[in-house]
Amino acid sequence: MEYIVLVISAVLIKNILLAEYLGNCPFLGTSKRMDTAVGMGLAVIFVMTIATAVTYVVQHMVLVPLNLGYLQTIAFILVIAALVQFVEMFLRKFAPPLYVALGIFLPLITTNCAVLGTAILCIRRDMNFPEAVVFAIASASGFTLALILLAGIRERLEISNVPRALRGTAIGLIMAGLMSLAFFGFVGVDGSLKEFIQN
Amino acid sequence: MLSAALFLLVLGLVASVALAIASRAFYVWEDPKVLAVTDALPGANCGGCGNPGCASAAEAIAAGLASANICVAGGFEVAQAVGEIMGQRVEEREPEFSWTSCSYGVGNAEPIFSYNGASDCHAAVMLYGGSKLCPVGCIGLGSCVKACQFGALAIGDDNLPVVDYSRCVGCGACVDACPKNIVALVSQTRRIISEYVTDECTAPCQRACPTGIHIPGYIREIRNGNYEEAVRIIKEKCPLPLVCGYICPAPCELSCRRNFVDEAVAIDPLKRFVADHEMTTGKHIDPYKCTDNEIKIALVGGGSEGLTAAYYLARLGYQPTILEAKPELGGILRYVIAEDRLPRNVLDHDIQGILEMGIEANTNVAMGRDFDVCSLLKDGYDAVVVTSGGFDSRKILKPEQERYDAAIPGLFIMLDLLTAFSQREEIHLGKHAVIANGGLKALELARKCRDMGAEIVTIVSDQPLSTLPVDFHDTKVLAEEGIEVRASATVAAMRGIGERMDRIALEDKDLTGDISKKRTIIDADTLIVPAGRLPEMAFVHAAGKPETEGERVRWQTIETFRTFPKGGGYGILSSPEPGRISDSSAVVKSILSGRRLARAIHQNFTDGTITPIPNLVWEAADILDVTEVNGVNPSERQCPTVSDVEGDSKTAWIFPEEYPGLDEPAARQEAERCLQCGLICYDKNT
Structure with missing residues (x-):
């Protein structure tokens, strides 16, 4: 039951893009077209899940026993970067269609702050391993949801009469802000959901 | 501090070793050519080559599925770079x-x-x-x-x-x-080689012009005072602008939308004005030309059709040579049309302009006397085009004779026959007469032929039955009279022995589908045609000399192919659109047929098959048009029309050389009258 609350919280309430404001670069960079947005979203789900699982292990089996907790950020970056490279090679050999579909997005995610952020958030919130994995999948799904929504809006904007000064990234940022405001409406839903489940 | 540094060193080492092993274990062989070709391509991912992007185009090139010059965006340089990587020779493609x-x-x-x-x-x-x-x-x-x-x-x-x-x-x-x-x-x-099709924007005058000159275009240039560009626009479709300016019957003016308001724009005098301007400057304005190729083509006949075909072939890059039997080029324009109507210096100017496109012309050489098709092909020509045009081709040349005086046996000209009937002369007609394209007179003539002794008369028309007069429709009644009607057909070939014709082949006008089933052969011994022009069957001569005195020789017209025979070899091609070829009734029509000939030759050398253009604009085509013109102020035509003969305010010009043509202010004012029509649009403020 807590997993349901965890998923709803990660997707809608504490959306990694719209509430945590992580990963703004791909949010604006890959939301111009729907097919790019879908590809990027799937790649993020894939990487974020694996990266969170691996960094969880690194944190609890290496950093904590060695008492090197302060090296968390730099160690995670290194691990995630190597992992993405590894996954790229693996996919290329054993799943060429998946590589063709996700290929150009994988290097983009190597140093993505949303991926690193999710990995660190799991540690900070003292989650156990299954919770961390579910949280990563849910966060990435939230990322994908926001990205696809924005891509839909921006495709419509493309054929609308936008004032010249606001065309391009400017109107994209305004739309992202408006979406963030809309998602703000979900705040508090998790508390009442928790109560509802407990009763 | 030390432990932190050590830890990161170890972590980095582990990661790099793992990646090194993985890169070996998961190695995928990639063609280095693909990478090189990808780098050589522009990387715009425009999709112009038909592949989803430059990377997949590079894969296709490396795999040999695409040629090195598929990139349309990169042009010749990119194609050469790609060709170098792939070790292929690249030919330049037309941009x-x-x-x-x-x-x-x-x-x-x-x-x-x-x-x-x-x-x-x-x-x-x-x-x-x-x-x-x-x-x-x-x-x-x-x-x-x-x-x-x-x-x-x-x-x-x-x-x-x-x-x-x-x-x-x-x-x-x-x-x-x-x-x-x-x-x-x-x-x-x-x-x-383009022709107008029904689903594009054309003005009524453009559609009415047999050669399809972009009339609103050149009048707009006259308005702007840009006469050279106006001549260039005319020359895109018509190599004889000045000749047309003098003698064209100007069917375009009948379709002019100004007729709804006042009088047609003086389209033809305006053409003459800019063409006169070209002549007075003394320099020929050349239209654009494609890159030259090595293909040599011989054109037999130097009339307007042959000149036009040569002009277009030269513009397409071929090397045409005109072979003319008469001492000078021009055909009917020079030897038939009165000099009062068409001054010879005008004709010479236009012909010179055509020859300057890169055409060789030999005069005083006649087919059958100085050369024949086989000798031309042996001389290195890749194709021979017969543009004998509108001269009387009843007269044929026998090899042993110097004069053209032997007729095809059994062939009568309708006018000769009607004259003979009215003079009550005795004419011996055969048993089965065929009347080709007789028009409305055909039925009357057919009945007279029956009176003169013909047992069966077949009327052949290239028009469908529905467009013929109602008298032709009751085939049963006509059959009782001994008259047969064959609609949508043309005469394709003739055969005979000695001084007698014995067979005529008829062919359906619609040649789509199985061509071999479209031909019927009838045993006829008389052929009656409206004029002495049989352009498709010219240059018939008896097949060989008789061995002994009095022996009769079997003869037949040259068999032609509608499409080039497969597997190469020799073949004589004729228009895939029978009935659509020029009737030689006006110079503009022969210009159209000359251009189509050039198109057919070009198709033959590029695609290997000759196909008619679908949805061509022609007179009966169903095209959106306007039936009234609003918001246009009447203004006076700057040039007299024939109807002014009756009026007394203006002089009528009967001979063009007496009519001095429009002067510059009048031409500019006349050009302002043009409505610059599109399909249904026109300029309402004029």
Whole structure:
């Protein structure tokens, strides 16, 4: 039951893009077209899940026993970067269609702050391993949801009469802000959901 | 501190070793050529080659599935670079560029409603096909501009796309993006051999002109005082502008929309004005030409048809040679038309302009006497084109004779026959007579032939039965009279022995499908034709000399192919559109047939098959047009018409050389009268 609350919280309430404001670069960079947005979203789900699982292990089996907790950020970056490279090679050999579909997005995610952020958030919130994995999948799904929504809006904007000064990234940022405001409406839903489940 | 550094060192080492092992274990072989070719390609991912992007195009090239010059955006240099990587020789391909035909943007064209939705052409077309009344009009919302990866398109002030030819690479992305099929890719070759089709924007005068000159275009240039450009526009479709300016019957003026208001624009005198201007400057204005190739073509006959065919072939890059039996070029224009109507210096000027395109001309050489088709092919010509045109081809040349005086046995000219009937002369007709293309007189003539002893008379018409007069329709009654009607057919060949014709082959006009089933052979011994012109069957001569005195020789007309015989070899080609060829009744019609000949030859050397153009604009085609003209002020025609003969205020000009032509102020004023029509648009403020 807590997993349901965890998923709803990660997707809608504490959306990694719209509430945590992580990963703004791909949010604006890959939301111009729907097919790019879908590809990027799937790649993020894939990487974020694996990266969170691996960094969880690194944190609890290496950093904590060695008492090197302060090296968390730099160690995670290194691990995630190597992992993405590894996954790229693996996919290329054993799943060429998946590589063709996700290929150009994988290097983009190597140093993505949303991926690193999710990995660190799991540690900070003292989650156990299954919770961390579910949280990563849910966060990435939230990322994908926001990205696809924005891509839909921006495709419509493309054929609308936008004032010249606001065309391009400017109107994209305004739309992202408006979406963030809309998602703000979900705040508090998790508390009442928790109560509802407990009763 | 030390432990932290050590830890990171170890972590980094582990990661790098793992990646090194993985790169070995998961190694995928990649063709280095693909990478090299990808680098050589422009990387615009325009899709002009048909592949989804440059990387997949490179894969296709490396795999041998595509040729090295598939990249349309990169041009010849990229193709050469790719060819070098692949070790292939690359031939230059003709550049293409984007082109639109619509000339009245939203705001100037007739609307059916005001569109205020999403600013995208595809969205606008979903609502009743767009806000314009015209079905082929540009919507002007710029889907083509968005599709262009090279910044070569922009929407201009008049809501129409403007092409920047210095940037356009001819990738075709705009063509795919346009929901109205208005944007097209054209190359110079395609422009030279193009004909108007029913679903493009054409003005009524353009459609009425047999050669299809862009009349509003050259009148617009006259308006702007740009006479050289006007001549260039005329020469795109008509190599004899001055000759046409003097003797063209100007069917275009009958279709002019100004006739709804006052009088037609003086289209032909305006043409003569700019062509006169060209002659007075003494310099020939040359239209564009394609790159030369090595193919040599012989044209037999130096009349307007042969000159036109040679002109277009030269523009397409071929090496044409005209062979003319008479001492000078020009054919009917020189030897038949009175000098009062067509001054010879005018004709010489236009012919000189044609020859300057790179055409060789030999005069005083006659087919059958100095050369024949086989000797020409042996001399290195790749094709021989017979452009014998409108001269009387009843007269044929026998090899042993120097004079043209032997007729095809059993062939009668309708006029000769009617004269003979009225003079009650005795004429011996055969048992089975065929009347080809007799028009309305055919039935009357057929009955007279029956009276003169013919047992069966077959009337052949190239028109469908429905368009013939009602008298022809009751085939049963006619059959009782011994008269048979064959509609939508033409005479294709004749055969005979000695001084007697014995067989005539008829062919269906519609040659789509199995050609061999479209031919019927009838045992006829008399053929009656309206004029002595049988351009398709010219240069018939008896097959060999009789061995002994009095022996009769079997003869037949040359068998022709409608498409080139497969597997190479020799064959004589004739027009795939029987009945559509020139009837030689006006110089403009022979110009059209000359251009079609050039097109057919070009197709033969490029595609290997000759195909008619679908949806051609011709007189009976169903085309959207206007039936009234509003908002146009009447203004006086600057040049006398024939009807002025009766009026007493103006002088009538009977001979062109007496009529001095329009002077410059009058020409500019006359050009202002043009309504600059499109399919249904016209300039309302004129």
